[in-house]
Amino acid sequence: MGRQIIDISIFLENDVVSDPEIYRPKIQYIDHKTSLPDLASFFPGLKETDLPDEEAWAIEKIELITHNGTHLDAPYHFASTMDGGERAITIDEVPLDWCFQPGVKLDFRHFEDGYVVTARDVEDELARIGHTLSPLEIVVVNTSAGKRYGNDDYVTAGCGMGYEATMYLLERGVRLTGTDGWSWDAPFVYTREKYLESGNAKLIWVSVVRTFGATRGVN
Numbered sequence: 317m318g319r320q321i322i323d324i325s326i327f328l329e330n331d332v333v334s335d336p337e338i339y340r341p342k343i344q345y346i347d348h349k350t351s352l353p354d355l356a357s358f359f360p361g362l363k364e365t366d367l368p369d370e371e372a373w374a375i376e377k378i379e380l381i382t383h384n385g386t387h388l389d390a391p392y393h394f395a396s397t398m399d400g401g402e403r404a405i406t407i408d409e410v411p412l413d414w415c416f417q418p419g420v421k422l423d424f425r426h427f428e429d430g431y432v433v434t435a436r437d438v439e440d441e442l443a444r445i446g447h448t449l450s451p452l453e454i455v456v457v458n459t460s461a462g463k464r465y466g467n468d469d470y471v472t473a474g475c476g477m478g479y480e481a482t483m484y485l486l487e488r489g490v491r492l493t494g495t496d497g498w499s500w501d502a503p504f505v506y507t508r509e510k511y512l513e514s515g516n517a518k519l520i521w522v523s524v525v526r527t528f529g530a531t532r533g534v535n
Contacts, residue, residue: 329341333468336498339381339383339384341378344377349370415454420449421457434480438485449488454494455492457495457497472503474503
């Protein structure tokens with residue numbers, strides 16, 4: 317039996333909680349009637365009755381940021397440098413080959429919201445499913461956030477991957493990862509609490525920023 321390709325992408329929609337409010341996509345739907353003046357502007361004298369069913373095209377005007385919907389974050393998203401000062405690679409420089417590899421799912425739905433996954437947690441889950449990681453294998457983590465998608469608490473739901481857990485994957489040749497949460501890290505609302513208690517800014521983006529300082533190619 318050949319490899320199975322599974323589409324795990326999500327729709328871009330208005331009024332669905334997929335990002336913090338200031339970053340949500342905005343879609344203006346222009347239907348077949350609304351677009352008639354636009355089409356007529358190309359053809360002086362054109363009347364609605366000249367067109368089949370008196371309709372023009374249907375299009376969408378979309379306002380997005382690069383973090384909306386299903387997407388791939390490049391190292392440059394997190395910092396301008398990596399590998400001890402080297403320029404961080406941008407999305408067009410991420411090898412396409414990384415994106416077409418076998419995948420494995422790690423089930424972390426049992427961890428509470430805000431939990432930071434450790435290397436031991438990754439080891440235990442791999443042992444549970446009887447899997448040994450291979451270089452370039454894509455690792456996707458299933459958190460409790462997946463069931464909250466579209467709800468008001470989506471961006472605060474699920475666990476996050478810690479520095480040790482992320483390094484565990486990198487050291488075994490993993491270069492692409494995925495999550496059903498809004499971020500690879502724990503939700504910011506929990507990190508904020510830890511930051512306010514300690515004043516330690518290193519807690520922010522603890523897995524991604526620190527990891528990209530040492531190596532390239534996660535998430």
